Amino acid sequence: MHRYFFFSLMLILSNIIFAANQPANFDDTENSLLAELNFPAIKGNASALINCSGIIKKNRKIDHIVCYKNQAGDEIYIQEIYRASKKSRFNPAKINSKVVEVFIQFRILFKQEKDNSSVKLLSNAGYEENVNAYGMSYIGAQRIIGNESWQNNCPKYNRYRVLSKAHVDITGAASNANITPLNGIDINKKCNISINSSINSSRYIPAHINSKPVPSTYIELFGN
Numbered sequence: 250m251h252r253y254f255f256f257s258l259m260l261i262l263s264n265i266i267f268a269a270n271q272p273a274n275f276d277d278t279e280n281s282l283l284a285e286l287n288f289p290a291i292k293g294n295a296s297a298l299i300n301c302s303g304i305i306k307k308n309r310k311i312d313h314i315v316c317y318k319n320q321a322g323d324e325i326y327i328q329e330i331y332r333a334s335k336k337s338r339f340n341p342a343k344i345n346s347k348v349v350e351v352f353i354q355f356r357i358l359f360k361q362e363k364d365n366s367s368v369k370l371l372s373n374a375g376y377e378e379n380v381n382a383y384g385m386s387y388i389g390a391q392r393i394i395g396n397e398s399w400q401n402n403c404p405k406y407n408r409y410r411v412l413s414k415a416h417v418d419i420t421g422a423a424s425n426a427n428i429t430p431l432n433g434i435d436i437n438k439k440c441n442i443s444i445n446s447s448i449n450s451s452r453y454i455p456a457h458i459n460s461k462p463v464p465s466t467y468i469e470l471f472g473n
Contacts, residue, residue: 270421270462272388272454273305273342273351275370282311285333288359288366289325295361297326300374302354302470304394309338326359342391342454351391351454352469379456379465388457390417390467392448399447399471403440409433410472413448419462421453433472444471 275282303314314334316327342351354374360367373379373389380387403409410433415426426448428441436444448469456465 269345270454270457271343272372272391272457273353274340274388275337275355275372276340277309277338280336280338282330282333282337282339283368283370285336286357286368287329287333288361288368289329291325291361293361294363295359297323297359298375299323299326299330299357299359300354301330301357302352302374303334305339305341305351305353305391307341307348307350309341311337311339326357330357342393344393344452344454349454350394352394353391354389354469373456374468376466376468383456383458383463383465387463387465390421390456390465391454392467392469393452393454395451397447399440399443402443403436403471404434404473406473407434408473409436410470411436411444413444413469413471415448415467416464417453417455417467418464419455421455421462423449423451423453423467428471431470431472 298319299316300319301314301316303311306312311334314331316330318324318327341348343349353372356371356373356375358369358371371385373387379389410431411428412431413426413428415423417423426445428444430436453467455462457463
């Protein structure tokens with residue numbers, strides 16, 4: 250009897266969690282980012298995997314989009330992503346049917362072989378641990394934009410970049426945040442604590458696979 254009650258309760262709670270969180274996505278049929286992207290005019294075989302991030306606004310547009318260069322020649326792909334993103338519209342994230350703004354990370358694979366070109370969009374940052382667990386096409390966790398206090402406690406003029414990492418469970422709660430310096434100046438203790446606090450205290454849309462939330466490792470670059 251108790252075992253059946255416990256199982257039923259967990260099932261009810263799971264369904265509530267599934268219904269409550271809807272990640273932002275790129276599935277607009279007319280003005281999706283994928284529909285707006287063109288393969289750059291390049292001759293011969295070519296391949297590039299570009300990592301990007303941005304904020305999906307309540308008005309279905311993307312703001313503060315940044316894409317990162319991995320190798321020489323990536324600039325032409327990044328310029329095309331920036332061009333297409335200005336025209337694109339996105340399905341915003343929702344919690345209990347309420348639209349929220351989220352920080353998202355995604356990758357775009359450009360590939361051309363024997364004059365056959367393709368563009369594929371992956372809705373995650375490609376962190377190896379998550380890819381091993383869920384494959385290439387899962388939807389990564391998305392951080393809900395709130396009080397970004399770290400911006401007031403970290404350098405504004407001296408260049409720095411750090412990688413934050415945390416665990417996000419299926420309810421969208423984060424824990425065990427830590428940061429690793431990448432380049433630029435060393436940040437002070439106040440900035441370090443502020444970033445970790447922001448990551449741990451933020452709310453998230455959890456990672457999703459097959460429309461169901463799953464736990465994941467969440468990573469995010471901070472810097473200027």
